[in-house]
Amino acid sequence: MIVCLLAVLLAALLAGHRAVPNVHGFGSLLDSATPLLGLGVPLLGLAALLRRSRRALAAVLLPTVVWAALYGGAWLPPAGGAGPAAIRVASQNLRSGNPDPAATVDPLAGSGADLIALQEVDDDDRVDAALRQRYPHRAAVSTVALWSRWPIRDSTGVDTALGWTRALRAVVAAPGGDLVVYVVHLGSARAGHTATRDETLAALASTVRHDHAPRLVVLGDLNTAPTDRVFVPLTRLLRDAQADAGQGFGFTWPAELPVTRPDHVLYRGLTPTAAGVLRTPDSDHRAVTASFR
Missing domain, CATH: 1.20.58 (Methane Monooxygenase Hydroxylase; Chain G, domain 1)
Structure with missing residues (x-):
């Protein structure tokens, strides 16, 4: 009974x-x-x-x-679009105080990503030295940054109601035309304390809602699992690359034994061909990757 x-x-x-x-x-x-x-x-x-x-x-x-x-x-086997990928992206929360951020980003560059989004960047020099040869174009604000193989035509900080700027919007001259890229680190969420995260997610959703770019990706640590009810405003606007072209839950945190996925690749105006998770050293998050055509 x-x-x-x-x-x-x-x-x-x-x-x-x-x-x-x-x-x-x-x-x-x-x-x-x-x-x-x-x-x-x-x-x-x-x-x-x-x-x-x-x-x-x-x-x-x-x-x-x-x-x-x-x-x-x-x-089930992923149902991503067929054909070769034209755009490959990766996103990684480096972890503040990372003793060797260059070692963390090396697998990202090795994955063949064209765009690398990073959060909790507190040592630009070492990261830039590791990436600049393959990624000569860079945009950064506060502790978030984007490295690109292709020219970045414009970039600006994005207000997510956090009290300080921890997101950016960049226009990348990608194959097939301009691609708008958001690199975002939303407010933290703890048991019993999600109000700040919820406010920052609502602010990001509002910004994306008013952004009329036909091709757009959001990369970053959103401190929100895809099953969380507060994630719905974003899923009404954007698709989830892991859900559309990955396999499994794509958990990324904590890195040693992931039980949830706060790290995301969200998109519109593109067709995903693959998505997944990449283990990297010295961070408490695993990285997320996706390919599009």
């Missing part, structure tokens, strides 16, 4: 997690952790087997089906 009850509760939580009130950010935290609730399914299945209960096993099918309907598609 207990296993059946827990199975029904788990299925209800999976299906209705966004109905849980977002008091002190609890609902947002639950949204972010929802994909991991699937770990409860094998535990309940094991309990049902130990009890030798067919009724309990049948009950465990309910959360299994709900989880598969919500997240099983992430593990």
Whole structure:
């Protein structure tokens, strides 16, 4: 009986997690952790087997089906567009105080990325020395920066209501025409303290909504999981490269054992051909990558 009850509760939580009130950010935290609730399914299945209960096993099918309907598609072969990639991007939170940022960015350059977006850059000289030969064009504001193989025709800081500028907008002369690139590091979110993050995400969504560039990508650490209800304003405006052309959840944090994905490549006006995650040294985040045509 207990296993059946827990199975029904788990299925209800999976299906209705966004109905849980977002008091002190609890609902947002639950949204972010929802994909991991699937770990409860094998535990309940094991309990049902130990009890030798067919009724309990049948009950465990309910959360299994709900989880598969919500997240099983992430593990299917990616449905990215066919054809060679024309634009490759990578984004990395370097980690403030990184002892060797040059070592962190080296795998990004080695991935063949044409554009590299970085957050928590507090040692421009070492990073620039590692990248400038392959990426001669650079735009930076505060602790976010963009390195590009192609000319950057314009760049400006972007106000995300953080109190200090921690985002930029650049116009890159990419193949096929101008590409608008946002490099963003939104406000931090902690258990019970998501208000700053929520305000910065709403500000970014408003900025993107009023940006009429036909080809646009947002790269960065948004401190928001794609399953979080506060992420919806952005998903109404942009597509998620990992969801469209990657495989799996694409978790990036913490780097040693990722359990969530605050790092994103969002886009419009392009066709993704691939997306994924790249392990890099000396950072507490893994990098995200994507290719487009």
